[in-house]
Structure formats: C-alpha cells, structure tokens
Amino acid sequence: MRKNRAHSYVSGKLLPFSFMSRKSKRYILMLCDFVALTIALWAGYAIRLSEWWPSAYLKETAWFFVVVPVLGVVLFYIFGLYRTVIRYMDLSAFWGGVYGVLISAAFLFFVDIWLQYPLFPRSVPIAFALAALVFVAGNRFLIANLYRWLQQHYVDKDSVIIYGAGAAGVQLATSLLDCREYFPLAFVDDDKSLQGSRVAGIKVFPADSIAKIIEMGGVTDILLAIPSASHAIKKKILDRLEVFPVHVKTLPSVDEIVAGKVDLNQLREVELEDLLGRDSVPPIKELVDISVKGKVIMITGAGGSIGSELCRQVVYAKPKSIVLYELSEFAVYQIEKSLEQLMIQLQIQIPVYALLGNVGDKSRVAEAIQRFGVQTIYHAAAYKHVPIVEQNVLEGINNNVFGTLTVALLARKHNVERFVLVSTDKAVRPTNVMGATKRLAELVLQDLAVESKNTAFSMVRFGNVLGSSGSVVPLFRRQISEGGPLTVTHPDITRFFMTIPEAASLVIQAGSMGQGGDVFVLDMGTPVKISDLAERMIRLSGLELKDEAHPEGDIEIHYTGLRPGEKLYEELLIGEDVVATSHPKIMRAHEEMLTATQLRFVLERLKNAIETGDSREGRDALQESIKGFLPSSCLVDLLSEEVVLH
Structure with missing residues (x-):
C-alpha cells in the first residue's frame, strides 16, 4: 500500500529562513x-x-x-x-x-x-x-x-496520529515538529477529560474518531506514546488499530527508558509481547537472592539468548563474581562488554571472568569451578535449532547430553550448591533429536540428584523466547521490509512465547526452589498460531495481506512445509502430575525417571555411536530410551552414509 503525503503542497523544499544561521x-x-x-x-x-x-x-x-x-x-x-x-x-x-x-x-x-x-x-x-x-x-x-x-503545509511529511496525550506523547509531538519525516496531525486518548481539548497545540480525539482522521488527513502512521501501559492494555489498543490501513509504531517501555537502553524519541516496531498482551510478574527478591546474592555464579552458554540475559539479571542481584563460560569468542566478548556498561549504569563493580571453552572439556570445566569457587551454575549451553541438530545428530547428543553430564558431575564432585538446567518444551514427547537430547539431559540430572547430598540439581522447562536467534519475529520483520513473502512452515503450527527477561528471571527463581531432581515448568500462557501472528504483523505495518480473497494485497504468506523434526504443537508436561509453587508462574512437575542401570546402558550406547560415527544408532538409542520420542522425519544427518546428498 502506497503511503500518501497529504500535507506536501511544495515537495522537497526547505522552510523559509531554514538556511539562516x-x-x-x-x-x-x-x-x-x-x-x-x-x-x-x-x-x-x-x-x-x-x-x-x-x-x-x-x-x-x-x-x-x-x-x-x-x-x-x-x-x-x-x-x-x-x-x-x-x-x-x-x-x-x-x-x-x-x-x-x-x-x-x-x-x-x-x-x-x-x-x-x-x-x-x-x-x-x-x-x-x-x-x-x-x-x-x-x-x-x-x-x-x-x-x-x-511544517504542515510546506514540508513533505507523513501525517501521523499520536495515541496517548500524556507526557510521552507531548515530548514525541514536540520532537516530530523538528524532524523531516512525520507531522503530528492529532492526538488520540482514551481519557475522556482530555478529549476535545488541545495539548501542545494539537487536538485530542477519542479512539472512535480514528477512521475519520485517517480518511480526512491522509494519515500513514499511528505512533503509540503510552510507555507506562501494560502489555494487556497495549494489546487491546492494537486489536482496535489492526483494522486500519496504517503503520503502527511504538515508544519503548518506561523500564527501557530508565535503564538507558533506548532514547525516548526512538520509535520502533510493535513488539510481540504487545501483541500477546502478556505481562510478567515482578520477581520475588528472596528467591533471587537465595541462589545469586553474594555468590560466585557460573553461566555456561553465557553468550546465547538466555545465557546473556541470565548474566544481566545476575548482575542486578549483586553476586560475588560471575564466570562466563562460552564456546564462541564473539559471543562472550559481546556479553562481557554489555555487563561492563550495565555495571557503569548501576554504579557497582562485580568481577567478571570470561572463559572460552566447550562444556565437554572435563579438565577445563573442573579448573574453572575450582579456581573461582563456583557456588551456582546455570547451564544454558546447548544446541537448540531443531533442523540443524537433525542434520548433526551425534554433535547434538555430544553437546546436549554428555556436555550436561560433564558439567553436572563436576558440580557434584566440587560441591557446587545449585545446578540449574535450562530445558525446553521440545523435550516433552519429542519429535526431533534436539528435544530428545534435552529430555535425556533432564533424566541425567534426575539420576544424579538421587545420590547428591551437597548439590541441588533442578531443571526449568519453557517454550520459545522472543528475540532469540531463530525467532520468527525478526524474520517476519525483515521479510516485510523486503516486500515479502512471509514464510510459515504450516497453517496450523502454534508455539508458546515468553520474553527473554521474564524467562531468565523465572529460571533464577525456580532454581532457588530446587531441592533435588525438580522439574519446573513455566506458565507460558496461551499458545500462538504463527500464521495469525504473521497476518497481524503485516496489517500493523500498514500493509494488506495478499491471498485469494485479496489478490490486490501487498504481502502474501508462503507455507513451506514442516522441517525435519518440527512438530505442529508444543507441550510443557509429560504427565498430569503437576503442583503449584510459591510463584504463580512456576509449577513443579513429577515425571518418570530411568533407573540407574537403564541410564548407564543408554549412555554407553550413545557413547559408542559417537565413537563409531553411527548417527542411525545414536537416534535409535534415543528413541528406545526416551518415552514418547517419535521422529517426525527420516534420518537426515549430513554425515550419515544412509543420506543421499543432492
């Protein structure tokens, strides 16, 4: 849909006197x-x-x-x-x-x-x-x-509506008057006491006037200036705005502005958390302090999506020191610099030690735990991309299963107080190798917890996080900017979603509740249909969906088919035995375990498969030991002799 510049009587010229000093x-x-x-x-x-x-x-x-x-x-x-x-x-x-x-x-x-x-x-x-x-x-x-x-009648600008006539809206309107892109044509606010009045010289209208303003003023964008509003309130507003052929952008939240992450005047695309309407629960400080405050914290996979956020939230709780354990040099460099900036903002100093290493390197992990006196380990290191792990079965097993086993055994040996595994909903009745390896990692910890006297092992299971590598949101946003199409694997595919900060906060709090062998499940809310999400993002970008009913639309959705190992629906529970905890967003699940003999047998079998390079045997061993594991595709390991390469 082409944007109209309704107030551009003389296009491309400078304002009178704008050339003067x-x-x-x-x-x-x-x-x-x-x-x-x-x-x-x-x-x-x-x-x-x-x-x-x-x-x-x-x-x-x-x-x-x-x-x-x-x-x-x-x-x-x-x-x-x-x-x-x-x-x-x-x-x-x-x-x-x-x-x-x-x-x-x-x-x-x-x-x-x-x-x-x-x-x-x-x-x-x-x-x-x-x-x-x-x-x-x-x-x-x-x-x-x-x-x-x-500015309105002489300079070539897009007319916009500012939703929210509060302090943030006024500051935004003032800034827009000085820029060369937008002209604030009207305010819209749900506060009846403001409706009909003028704020910063701009009239305030009720929400039911939006259609008329858009039609008469040639409005191209609606800018949400309600940074203090909850996600639930923003969702109601976005539901109302979705029907209009305009691009919706928003200001950052108050927390982000205060934290200095973004400037107040920096507009951005609508975030998925606003579309979901999901508001996080404030963390329980006592639960965070149990595992973190004044302690030496080690985070494996510290440069990943969850690992890096765990690092940041650990800093807020003021630990004694932080050990970053990461395989990627660039990733550990990024998180180290991020923590330096965060500590400058908070005006605190916490020693941060950046270590390069593989979680399967027994001697290096042991040296790190001993040298720094680690008391709490958050194990976030894992291969997590389903199609990639399907094509690299043995590496997935080696990293996700034996890497976890190595760090966990050393944690128990050196009396680390708490070991928390970051797990996934794909471990529940898995249809792929990645999910199966994460479920086996859970079983490994449950077994170690039985005879562990000094180390409390626990695992936290949750679904997709917003903004992680591979997330559909940045992919859709890039595809929209390129003119489409948006690619979705299946019309009926659904996923749970949670923000990275909320997930990391709940991981820390759940870990503090662990007594040994606990499987914690996070409340992920209502699953989201990915095709619906794609359609909403198209409409909120001021564009129209192109399909059979609307052949004149702007962007269409292409369904590419499920990828190897991908399932339509994700689950969080294997059984029905789940109980509440002291936190409203955290549940404790009681699930079946393998006997020590069964576990030892499957680990030996997997070890032999890795040594012989037999990915078929590795996947078969997982399928025979992980209850509910039913592969959704044939073997596609790139180094398997069974796979024919094109």
Whole structure:
C-alpha cells in the first residue's frame, strides 16, 4: 500500500529562513522585540490617556521610544531569552522576558522621579509593562505557530496520529515538529477529560474518531506514546488499530527508558509481547537472592539468548563474581562488554571472568569451578535449532547430553550448591533429536540428584523466547521490509512465547526452589498460531495481506512445509502430575525417571555411536530410551552414509 503525503503542497523544499544561521535568526527576533516594545510604550500612553496620539506628552518623551526598547532588548539578552528555541519554549523559559519588561518599566518610574518633572502619568509604566508582556509573548506565539503551519503545509511529511496525550506523547509531538519525516496531525486518548481539548497545540480525539482522521488527513502512521501501559492494555489498543490501513509504531517501555537502553524519541516496531498482551510478574527478591546474592555464579552458554540475559539479571542481584563460560569468542566478548556498561549504569563493580571453552572439556570445566569457587551454575549451553541438530545428530547428543553430564558431575564432585538446567518444551514427547537430547539431559540430572547430598540439581522447562536467534519475529520483520513473502512452515503450527527477561528471571527463581531432581515448568500462557501472528504483523505495518480473497494485497504468506523434526504443537508436561509453587508462574512437575542401570546402558550406547560415527544408532538409542520420542522425519544427518546428498 502506497503511503500518501497529504500535507506536501511544495515537495522537497526547505522552510523559509531554514538556511539562516542561528545568529541571524536571533538578530531578527531582537528587531521584532524592539518594534514590540516601541508599540507597547505607545500603547501605555494611549490606554492611560484614551488618545491615539497624546502629543502633549510624546514631544517631551520621544527619546523614551529609543532608549526603553533598546534597554528591553539588552535585558532580554542578559536574561537568556534569546538562547531559547522558540518552538520548544515553555513558561519557565519566558521568565527572562518578564524580568526584562519589569526592569524597563521600573526604569521609566525612576527617570520620572529623578527628573522631578511629570513626564507622564504614573500608571503609564504599568500599562506599558502589561502591553509589552503581551506583545513579546505574542511574537513568540505567532512565530511558533507559523513554524508549525509551514511544517504542515510546506514540508513533505507523513501525517501521523499520536495515541496517548500524556507526557510521552507531548515530548514525541514536540520532537516530530523538528524532524523531516512525520507531522503530528492529532492526538488520540482514551481519557475522556482530555478529549476535545488541545495539548501542545494539537487536538485530542477519542479512539472512535480514528477512521475519520485517517480518511480526512491522509494519515500513514499511528505512533503509540503510552510507555507506562501494560502489555494487556497495549494489546487491546492494537486489536482496535489492526483494522486500519496504517503503520503502527511504538515508544519503548518506561523500564527501557530508565535503564538507558533506548532514547525516548526512538520509535520502533510493535513488539510481540504487545501483541500477546502478556505481562510478567515482578520477581520475588528472596528467591533471587537465595541462589545469586553474594555468590560466585557460573553461566555456561553465557553468550546465547538466555545465557546473556541470565548474566544481566545476575548482575542486578549483586553476586560475588560471575564466570562466563562460552564456546564462541564473539559471543562472550559481546556479553562481557554489555555487563561492563550495565555495571557503569548501576554504579557497582562485580568481577567478571570470561572463559572460552566447550562444556565437554572435563579438565577445563573442573579448573574453572575450582579456581573461582563456583557456588551456582546455570547451564544454558546447548544446541537448540531443531533442523540443524537433525542434520548433526551425534554433535547434538555430544553437546546436549554428555556436555550436561560433564558439567553436572563436576558440580557434584566440587560441591557446587545449585545446578540449574535450562530445558525446553521440545523435550516433552519429542519429535526431533534436539528435544530428545534435552529430555535425556533432564533424566541425567534426575539420576544424579538421587545420590547428591551437597548439590541441588533442578531443571526449568519453557517454550520459545522472543528475540532469540531463530525467532520468527525478526524474520517476519525483515521479510516485510523486503516486500515479502512471509514464510510459515504450516497453517496450523502454534508455539508458546515468553520474553527473554521474564524467562531468565523465572529460571533464577525456580532454581532457588530446587531441592533435588525438580522439574519446573513455566506458565507460558496461551499458545500462538504463527500464521495469525504473521497476518497481524503485516496489517500493523500498514500493509494488506495478499491471498485469494485479496489478490490486490501487498504481502502474501508462503507455507513451506514442516522441517525435519518440527512438530505442529508444543507441550510443557509429560504427565498430569503437576503442583503449584510459591510463584504463580512456576509449577513443579513429577515425571518418570530411568533407573540407574537403564541410564548407564543408554549412555554407553550413545557413547559408542559417537565413537563409531553411527548417527542411525545414536537416534535409535534415543528413541528406545526416551518415552514418547517419535521422529517426525527420516534420518537426515549430513554425515550419515544412509543420506543421499543432492
């Protein structure tokens, strides 16, 4: 859908005087003030004497009409009135003008007293002061409104509606007046006390007027300026806006603004958490402190989506030190720099140790735990992309199963207090190797917990996180910017979604509840149909879905078919035995375990499969030991002799 620029009578030109320097504009304003003060002095005489030209007095005081305006302009300059940008001027900035006018009026009084001659009635300075304040303020009011009118009718801009006439909306409108992209045509607000009034010179309308404003004003975008609103409220608003052919953008949340992550004026695309309407529960500080505060924390996979957020949230809880264990040099570099910036903002200092290494490297993991005296381990290192692991079966097993086993055994050996495994909903009745390896990793920890006296092993299971590598949201956004199509594997595929910060916070809190062998399941809310998500993102981008019913639309959705190992629906529970915990978003599941003999047998079998490079045997061993594992595709391991390469 092509955007219309309704207020572009002269496209591509500069505003009048926009080529002038700031100093030149200041001189013009000084001249305007000189004229205004001259007229104000004449008005003081005319009002007091009720004569248009009181010649009897003007002959004696003609020199006042030069001295007083000059004095006033000099005083305005001294009090900083000319340092203020007029279109951003507020009442506090105008006090310099008030002081200048009052001193100029006082000057008239003192001259009259000093000369001991009745040059004018004593009320003339008062009338002059009142008129001067009106004229000087009027100068600036007219200039500001002229600028706004020229911005609307002269410069090529997109007309936009700002949803939210609060403080953030006013700041946004003020900033937009100075940019060359958007013109704030109207405010929309649900507060009835604001509707019909003008805020920052812009009229406030109720939400049911949006369609009329869009049609009459050629509106191309709606900007949400409600950073303090909950995701549930934003979802209701987005549901209302989805039907309009406009692009919806939003300001960042108050937390992000305060944290310094983004500027208030930085607009962005609508986030999926706003579309889902899911609001996180504030963390229980006591639960966070149990595992983190004053302790040495080690995070494996520290540079990944969940691992890096765990690092950041651990910093907020003020640990003794943090050990970053990561295979990727670039990833560990990024998170280390991110933590440095975060600690500068928080004005705290926490030792951070960045270690490169593989979780399967027994000697290096042991040395790290011993050297730094690790007390809590969050094991987030894993291969997690379903199709990739399907094509690399043995590496998936080696990293996800034996890597977890290696770190967990060393944690128990060196009396680490808590070991928390970051698991996945794909471990429940898996249809792929990745899910099966994560389920086996859970079974490994459950077995170790049986004989562990000093280390509390637990695992936290949840679904997809927003913004992780491979997330559909950035993929859809890129595809929309490229003109489509959006690619979805199946019309009926659904997924659970949770924000990365919420997931990381709940992992930490759940880990503090672990007594040994606990499987914690996070409340993921309602699953989302991916095709519905794709359609909403298209519409909220101001575009139309192209399908059989709308062949003239902008972007279509292509269904590519399920990938190897992919399932339509994800689950969080294997059985029905689940109980609540002290946290409303965390549940504890009681699930079946393998016996020590069974587990030892399958691990030996998998180890032999890795040594012999037999990916078929590795997948078969998983299928025979993991209850409910039913592969959804044939073997596609790229190094298997069974697979024919094209």
